[in-house]
Amino acid sequence: MLALLMLNILAYMTPNPDKTQIIIHLLSVISQNSAGQFFSSGHTNNWAVLVCTSRFWFNYRHVANTLSVYRSVKRLGIPDSHIVLMLADDMACNHRNPKPATVFSHKNMELNVYGDDVEVDYRGYEVTVENFLRVLTGRLPPSTPRSKRLLSDDRSNILIYLTGHGGNGFLKFQDSEEISNVELADAFEQMWQKRRYNELLFIIDTCQGASMYERFYSPNIMALASSQVGEDSLSHQPDLAIGVHLMDRYTFYMLEFLEDIHPASKTNMNDLFKVCPKSQCVSTPGHRTDLFLRDPGSVLITDFFGSVRKVELTMDAINLTDPIKQMEENPVNGEEQKEVYSYADQLPVSEIIHQKPKQKDWHPPDGFILGLWTLILLVFFKTYGIKHLKHIF
Amino acid sequence: MEAAHWLVLLMTLVPSSVPQPKDDFQEELVIRPLHSGDIYASFQFRTLWDTDFMRENKVSHYRLFPKSLGQVISKFSVRELHISFTQGYWRTMQWGQPFIPSPPGAELWVWFQDSVTDVDATWKELTNVLSGIFCASLNFIDSTNTVQPSASFKPLGIGNVTDHSFLRYATLPREIVCTENLTPWKKLLPCGSKAGLAVLLKSEKLFHSSFHSQAVHIRSVCQDWQCKTTSWELRQTVNSVFDLHNSGQAKREWSLFKMFSRTLTEACPLASSSKLYIDITDNPQGEQFELSPATSLLSQAVVLGDRRTFSVYDLTQETTFGSVRSLNLLIRWKSNEGEMLRPLLHAERYVAGYGLQTGEIHTLMYNNHPYRSFPVLLLDSVPWYLRLYIHTLSVTSKGKDNKPSYIHYEPSKDRVKPHLLEMLIQLPPNSVTEVTVQFERALLKWTEYPPDPNHGFYVGSSVISSLVPSTVAMDTNSTRERPLFSSFFPCKEESSYFVRIYTEPLLVNLPTPDFSMPYNVICLTCTVVAVGYGSLYNLLTRSFQIEEPNPGLAKRIANVIRKMRGVPPL
Numbered sequence: 001m002l003a004l005l006m007l008n009i010l011a012y013m014t015p016n017p018d019k020t021q022i023i024i025h026l027l028s029v030i031s032q033n034s035a036g037q038f039f040s041s042g043h044t045n046n047w048a049v050l051v052c053t054s055r056f057w058f059n060y061r062h063v064a065n066t067l068s069v070y071r072s073v074k075r076l077g078i079p080d081s082h083i084v085l086m087l088a089d090d091m092a093c094n095h096r097n098p099k100p101a102t103v104f105s106h107k108n109m110e111l112n113v114y115g116d117d118v119e120v121d122y123r124g125y126e127v128t129v130e131n132f133l134r135v136l137t138g139r140l141p142p143s144t145p146r147s148k149r150l151l152s153d154d155r156s157n158i159l160i161y162l163t164g165h166g167g168n169g170f171l172k173f174q175d176s177e178e179i180s181n182v183e184l185a186d187a188f189e190q191m192w193q194k195r196r197y198n199e200l201l202f203i204i205d206t207c208q209g210a211s212m213y214e215r216f217y218s219p220n221i222m223a224l225a226s227s228q229v230g231e232d233s234l235s236h237q238p239d240l241a242i243g244v245h246l247m248d249r250y251t252f253y254m255l256e257f258l259e260d261i262h263p264a265s266k267t268n269m270n271d272l273f274k275v276c277p278k279s280q281c282v283s284t285p286g287h288r289t290d291l292f293l294r295d296p297g298s299v300l301i302t303d304f305f306g307s308v309r310k311v312e313l314t315m316d317a318i319n320l321t322d323p324i325k326q327m328e329e330n331p332v333n334g335e336e337q338k339e340v341y342s343y344a345d346q347l348p349v350s351e352i353i354h355q356k357p358k359q360k361d362w363h364p365p366d367g368f369i370l371g372l373w374t375l376i377l378l379v380f381f382k383t384y385g386i387k388h389l390k391h392i393f
Numbered sequence: 394m395e396a397a398h399w400l401v402l403l404m405t406l407v408p409s410s411v412p413q414p415k416d417d418f419q420e421e422l423v424i425r426p427l428h429s430g431d432i433y434a435s436f437q438f439r440t441l442w443d444t445d446f447m448r449e450n451k452v453s454h455y456r457l458f459p460k461s462l463g464q465v466i467s468k469f470s471v472r473e474l475h476i477s478f479t480q481g482y483w484r485t486m487q488w489g490q491p492f493i494p495s496p497p498g499a500e501l502w503v504w505f506q507d508s509v510t511d512v513d514a515t516w517k518e519l520t521n522v523l524s525g526i527f528c529a530s531l532n533f534i535d536s537t538n539t540v541q542p543s544a545s546f547k548p549l550g551i552g553n554v555t556d557h558s559f560l561r562y563a564t565l566p567r568e569i570v571c572t573e574n575l576t577p578w579k580k581l582l583p584c585g586s587k588a589g590l591a592v593l594l595k596s597e598k599l600f601h602s603s604f605h606s607q608a609v610h611i612r613s614v615c616q617d618w619q620c621k622t623t624s625w626e627l628r629q630t631v632n633s634v635f636d637l638h639n640s641g642q643a644k645r646e647w648s649l650f651k652m653f654s655r656t657l658t659e660a661c662p663l664a665s666s667s668k669l670y671i672d673i674t675d676n677p678q679g680e681q682f683e684l685s686p687a688t689s690l691l692s693q694a695v696v697l698g699d700r701r702t703f704s705v706y707d708l709t710q711e712t713t714f715g716s717v718r719s720l721n722l723l724i725r726w727k728s729n730e731g732e733m734l735r736p737l738l739h740a741e742r743y744v745a746g747y748g749l750q751t752g753e754i755h756t757l758m759y760n761n762h763p764y765r766s767f768p769v770l771l772l773d774s775v776p777w778y779l780r781l782y783i784h785t786l787s788v789t790s791k792g793k794d795n796k797p798s799y800i801h802y803e804p805s806k807d808r809v810k811p812h813l814l815e816m817l818i819q820l821p822p823n824s825v826t827e828v829t830v831q832f833e834r835a836l837l838k839w840t841e842y843p844p845d846p847n848h849g850f851y852v853g854s855s856v857i858s859s860l861v862p863s864t865v866a867m868d869t870n871s872t873r874e875r876p877l878f879s880s881f882f883p884c885k886e887e888s889s890y891f892v893r894i895y896t897e898p899l900l901v902n903l904p905t906p907d908f909s910m911p912y913n914v915i916c917l918t919c920t921v922v923a924v925g926y927g928s929l930y931n932l933l934t935r936s937f938q939i940e941e942p943n944p945g946l947a948k949r950i951a952n953v954i955r956k957m958r959g960v961p962p963l
Contacts, residue, residue, distance in 0.1 A: 055844055055845060056845070090569045090571055092571050092572060092600075093480065093569055093570065093571035093572075093600050099597075099601075100597070100600040100601045101571060101572050101596040101597045101599070101600040101601070102597060114572060115572075116572065116576070116595070116596055117576055118572055118573050118576060119528050119573055119576055119577065120528055120573040121528065122530075123528075123529075123530060123569075123573070124530055124567075124569070125530065125533070125843055125844065126530050126532070126533075141521075143517065143518045143521040143522070144521060144525075145521060145522055145524065145525020145526070146525065147525045147528070148524075148525060174844040175844055175845075176844040176908075339621075340619065340620050340621060341551045341552075341615060341620045341621070341623055342551070342553065342620060343549075343550070343551060343615075343883035343885070344547045344548045344549075344550075344551075344552055344553060344554065344883075345547065345885055346547050346549075346858065346860070346882065346883070346885075346891040347547075347768065347770060347858055347859065347860045347891060348547075349768050349798075349817065349860075351555075352544045352770070352799050352817055353798045353799050353817065355543070355544065355799065
């Protein structure tokens with residue numbers, strides 16, 4: 001305010017040619033001060049890893065949970081290339097779904113969280129504990145495509161959302177394997193040591209969810225869970241047309257809370273901790289902030305759920321590299337093409353009948369065969385004695 | 394629209410000394426009413442590009458051809474690539490022959506260039522990259538479900554190749570196709586899903602159909618009739634069959650809005666031709682159904698061995714859209730008569746037998762031609778956990794043994810590769826040919842079972858390739874301007890046309906163990922050990938001492954007094 005006042009006075013008082021220079025100088029001072037505010041959170045990009053770990057039609061609500069968080073995160077600006085979405089089963093095109101290609105979160109089919117523009121990175125049998133841990137730690141086989149990788153760096157804020165069936169200290173993946181809280185804590189520690197995150201927000205919506213964040217020991221992690229140890233997370237409401245429960249209570253109220261957030265809102269984490277009190281959720285949501293360096297009241301929701309791009313102001317000039325030279329095209333019509341192409345015969349019957357069988361490559365005899373022959377020879381010479389050798393050869 | 398204008402501007406700024414490769418985009422939609430009341434819609438989007446992906450300097454300026462596929466072609470030295478995702482099974486007897494056949498699930502077959510040294514490693518990398526592009530779990534394709542056919546799947550594009558070692562074929566019958574596969578598919582189109590025919594591709598209606606198949610086909614084609622130069626062709630196709638009763642209506646009436654919940658408002662600005670064809674062959678005088686808005690354009694084409702007549706709507710003309718600026722085609726039925734022409738070739742497959750140990754696979758092929766016989770190439774790829782007994786293989790037609798003129802069999806190797814059986818069989822006229830083979834089910838290791846093993850295990854569809862005699866002379870002139878749907882399979886002779894049929898996939902149950910048994914065994918053993926051994930150990934090593942119980946307070950005071958008196962305690 002004071003600076004602006006000074007600016008006005010100066011602009012009024014000084015002669016014209018100097019006026020613009022002073023104004024520019026003052027503006028840069030002001031903007032650099034406010035630029036400092038931009039970097040209070042310290043992150044430059046946002047990632048999200050959203051995992052639904054349950055299979056089978058009656059676990060429709062877990063897929064709906066994950067898709068509603070996916071929807072909110074996309075709406076607030078995180079692009080598909082920065083979201084790793086893992087759904088253990090397909091509910092939208094499941095044959096039991098009365099409305100194909102839709103997944104609803106509210107009864108009476110009010111909100112289709114599946115939408116028209118969805119990219120699932122891991123689906124079906126690919127959602128395993130091993131793949132989840134590999135995505136987090138980045139130790140994937142070299143041929144994995146980019147959309148399946150978590151390419152975060154030390155200035156990334158990552159949102160990790162897990163939902164499914166769980167218990168005290170474990171989370172069940174696809175009804176056949178579990179991940180324990182110790183493994184998860186170790187994975188986060190690996191991520192910290194490899195500088196794969198700046199800050200991490202971990203949200204889990206399962207029964208006894210608080211047990212999953214008890215063992216974390218890496219810095220800069222904030223965790224939320226839908227229920228304490230010993231409590232079950234309950235589902236919200238069934239839809240009679242679809243026949244299953246559509247959402248879990250905690251994620252349902254969290255989705256309602258997130259629908260009010262827009263990319264420029266200033267709501268902070270303390271409001272997120274108040275989502276779904278015991279009266280609405282029946283279970284007691286818990287949170288853990290002791291590993292987090294900043295005060296939760298100063299952490300914006302959009303720091304994790306949105307993708308607010310930071311702008312770096314600079315007054316320096318940057319030299320661009322030399323423009324790429326166009327490669328000289330070889331003259332295409334240089335010489336006359338002598339050969340004429342033709343389409344292949346789709347079913348050349350006579351050729352097929354007279355096809356010589358493929359010569360299999362000769363491989364040296366297998367270890368088993370060699371061992372067998374050695375055994376036979378040994379037994380033979382043992383029985384009949386070595387002196388018969390000269391009769392044979 | 395802005396992107397198109399911007400691209401045009403950029404094109405003009407490029408110096409004219411570097412000639413830009415010519416590319417061309419065409420789109421078309423064919424609607425064929427079926428006799429059962431259902432309706433078959435087939436979209437084809439074709440991009441032709443005159444460029445060379447294989448040369449040293451990498452292609453860097455992409456216009457209509459999608460960059461992700463162009464980079465795949467040049468990085469993996471692909472000669473041809475065909476990938477399809479299908480939900481549902483094509484019912485040949487009710488619906489006739491499709492324009493582009495595809496098996497249920499996902500199917501991928503690729504011809505590599507001769508310059509590739511390690512085809513298997515390139516294949517593995519290619520499947521991983523494609524799984525990222527199409528959001529499908531194609532990374533499950535590995536050596537246990539990949540085969541190398543020796544006579545089927547000849548290249549559909551240019552090339553006289555005889556070395557099948559550069560061909561790989563794999564199917565994933567379990568693969569689901571949903572909006573997450575359609576989204577990246579639509580993004581490959583030049584106009585995306587914003588203009589042209591692709592606005593009709595709405596997932597809520599497309600997946601609520603009896604059959605939905607989306608495919609991408611990449612191959613080299615001749616540029617002109619001399620065929621001295623080739624260009625790359627990318628075809629993206631969608632085939633859907635919409636069910637009359639599913640859409641909830643009493644009258645037999647179809648419209649674009651009812652099928653796709655959208656109407657057409659414009660053609661794709663980047664397309665050189667954008668047409669809508671309605672098959673009116675069964676409706677020459679308009680007595681079966683009525684088409685509105687009426688159109689005067691008619692076209693005839695020989696497709697699938699038959700001469701069909703089509704009403705054409707040219708979307709590049711403004712007049713097609715009328716005064717309301719939108720085209721909503723309406724097809725209203727007046728009478729229910731008419732018989733469908735029986736397809737000349739169709740096939741079925743099923744598993745016979747009982748129990749969880751053995752079974753029998755039966756494949757039936759029907760030749761419905763009254764007097765002509767034709768050859769058929771049957772390709773079967775059976776996973777290793779169904780151990781086929783090839784000595785029980787029998788091929789019979791009309792009750793008599795029918796010896797195939799060519800058999801190629803590659804036995805499976807446990808956990809390494811599947812069975813491959815290819816046979817060339819001559820089907821006698823008006824007959825049913827039955828191919829049977831017995832198998833035994835293997836017991837898998839308990840870690841190899843999927844999380845839902847009681848669902849069963851899928852066996853991919855058999856592929857039947859055949860040259861079926863056609864009723865009218867086929868057009869072998871490959872250069873005349875033909876609609877896209879009739880130029881997919883190349884035609885070498887006039888009297889027959891090439892067709893590929895897929896049978897049903899099989900679902901077999903393997904003997905499934907009880908997965909809770911390890912836990913039960915551990916509990917039981919530990920209990921037995923604890924109770925049995927523990928009690929025995931206690932009996933043997935425990936020693937007993939007699940211990941006086943604690944006396945009451947009165948007695949304790951009395952004992953203290955007696956101790957003081959020197960008398961023995963109570």
